[in-house]
Amino acid sequence: MNKKSVKDVDLKGKRVFCRVDFNVPMKDGKITDETRIRAALPTIQYIMDQGGKVILASHLGRPKGAVVEEMRLTPVATRLSELLGKEVKKADEAYGDSVKALVDTMNEGDVLLLENVRFYPGEEKNDSELAKSFAELADVYVNDAFGAAHRAHASTEGIAHHLPAVSGLLMEKELDVLGKALSNPERPFTAIIGGAKVKDKIGVIDNLLEKVDNLIIGGGLAYTFVKAQGHEVGKSLLEEDKIELAKTFMQKAEEKGVKFYMPVDAIVADDFSETANTKEVAIEEIPSDWEALDIGPKTAELYRGVIKESKLVIWNGPMGVFEMEKFAGGTKAVAEALAESADTYSVIGGGDSAAAVEKFNLADKMSHISTGGGASLEFMEGKALPGVVALNDK
Ligand SMILES: Nc1ncnc2c1ncn2[C@@H]1O[C@H](COP(=O)(O)OP(=O)(O)O)[C@@H](O)[C@H]1O
Ligand SMILES: O=C(OP(=O)(O)O)[C@H](O)COP(=O)(O)O
Numbered sequence: 001m002n003k004k005s006v007k008d009v010d011l012k013g014k015r016v017f018c019r020v021d022f023n024v025p026m027k028d029g030k031i032t033d034e035t036r037i038r039a040a041l042p043t044i045q046y047i048m049d050q051g052g053k054v055i056l057a058s059h060l061g062r063p064k065g066a067v068v069e070e071m072r073l074t075p076v077a078t079r080l081s082e083l084l085g086k087e088v089k090k091a092d093e094a095y096g097d098s099v100k101a102l103v104d105t106m107n108e109g110d111v112l113l114l115e116n117v118r119f120y121p122g123e124e125k126n127d128s129e130l131a132k133s134f135a136e137l138a139d140v141y142v143n144d145a146f147g148a149a150h151r152a153h154a155s156t157e158g159i160a161h162h163l164p165a166v167s168g169l170l171m172e173k174e175l176d177v178l179g180k181a182l183s184n185p186e187r188p189f190t191a192i193i194g195g196a197k198v199k200d201k202i203g204v205i206d207n208l209l210e211k212v213d214n215l216i217i218g219g220g221l222a223y224t225f226v227k228a229q230g231h232e233v234g235k236s237l238l239e240e241d242k243i244e245l246a247k248t249f250m251q252k253a254e255e256k257g258v259k260f261y262m263p264v265d266a267i268v269a270d271d272f273s274e275t276a277n278t279k280e281v282a283i284e285e286i287p288s289d290w291e292a293l294d295i296g297p298k299t300a301e302l303y304r305g306v307i308k309e310s311k312l313v314i315w316n317g318p319m320g321v322f323e324m325e326k327f328a329g330g331t332k333a334v335a336e337a338l339a340e341s342a343d344t345y346s347v348i349g350g351g352d353s354a355a356a357v358e359k360f361n362l363a364d365k366m367s368h369i370s371t372g373g374g375a376s377l378e379f380m381e382g383k384a385l386p387g388v389v390a391l392n393d394k
Contacts, residue, residue: 001175003391004166006043006142011052013108017138018047018168019155019387021147021371022058022076022113025355029070031079033355036147039371041083043144043168044111048084051108055137056080057094057117057155059148065121077113088113094120094155095133103137117155124153131158144168146175147351147372149387150379160390167391170371175388177368178379181347186311187213192303192334193377194219195317195352198239200374205249207381209258214306216261218295218319218330225250225262226292231284234268235291261306265296267320267327274324294320295330304337313338314380316349316373322356331356339365349376 122130220237228246269276319330350373
């Protein structure tokens with residue numbers, strides 16, 4: 001990588017503003033998957049060992065510029081303290097006098113976690129005043145938040161213009177591994193796109209069609225495509241204003257000779273809950289007052305076959321609502337197919353996809369589990385990541 005890393009700067013006694021991606025899944029105030037916290041440990045530990053004062057910043061969820069109590073980072077500070085074996089102080093704000101006062105008390109090797117940076121409207125707007133306020137807390141900026149590197153926000157991009165700015169070790173590793181896989185991809189090259197962030201991911205498909213041999217669609221994303229095929233989707237997740245776009249993608253795939261795989265059946269439910277009534281239906285038979293919450297077994301079998309014949313697979317977004325046992329089958333089938341395909345280089349991206357693989361105890365069978373979903377997709381599309389571009393060149 002042509003960007004400076006945390007290893008290229010002197011950290012002794014320095015206040016280090018380290019942007020991490022602690023956007024971990026939570027349920028009832030408990031962290032349900034800590035992959036992203038563990039992934040940031042090498043950089044945090046490195047800064048501590050060098051005698052730096054570690055000021056950690058992250059977002060959690062999408063609070064849209066206001067304080068949302070359930071999105072405070074307090075549980076993360078508690079878990080991080082356990083993992084580091086050292087007390088991590090937690091600030092109730094992310095900048096300002098109260099935070100400065102806390103920073104002033106820090107000794108070399110101490111760790112402070114700031115409050116959720118997305119509690120401030122300026123964060124996502126990349127407001128320069130907010131970026132300056134973050135910068136005032138520190139002497140050096142380290143960006144280790146690969147998962148948020150595709151966002152040009154005040155703590156991921158703006159701040160880098162006000163301080164010496166370098167990458168963290170996780171950032172460096174992600175870019176290195178993903179870059180190598182993509183520079184000359186082994187073929188057949190398959191992308192599997194699922195999950196629920198339809199708006200974010202649908203655009204990615206356009207660019208992926210230029211690169212892959214097979215494109216597999218699943219998860220909540222699929223039903224906009226099913227609708228575009230002319231079928232009814234009942235109460236399934238649907239992005240009405242993307243239906244036309246979905247049609248153009250299917251056409252483009254045909255023109256480019258990319259094989260486009262869509263669900264042929266689904267598990268539908270009469271409620272979004274663990275206790276819902278469920279049934280398997282053909283994709284053109286989703287009842288009007290039911291919602292599709294997983295791909296069906298025929299689809300899982302179809303996708304398994306494609307995966308097994310692929311040499312490189314990038315997977316982003318679960319095939320169904322895997323958090324509920326009744327709708328975990330499709331995601332599990334895809335994870336198992338990847339785990340069984342020893343010749344396939346598998347790159348898993350996205351917080352929830354990583355959590356799913358972890359849940360099925362298949363994480364060690366994957367070639368690379370990326371901490372970034374959207375970020376890894378944008379990187380693989382060949383887009384520049386603003387959080388990386390803003391760092392100092394070597
Ligand atoms: N058919 C579906 N309907 C509604 N939600 C779905 C469906 N399939 C998957 N999901 C949800 O998508 C979420 C993950 O989406 P997303 O954030 O896009 O993935 P990732 O974090 O892996 O990038 C999961 O919480 C899962 O429950
Ligand atoms: O979870 C994240 O992205 P992902 O779901 O694409 O992996 C990152 O923390 C970025 O979060 P955002 O998509 O709310 O900007």
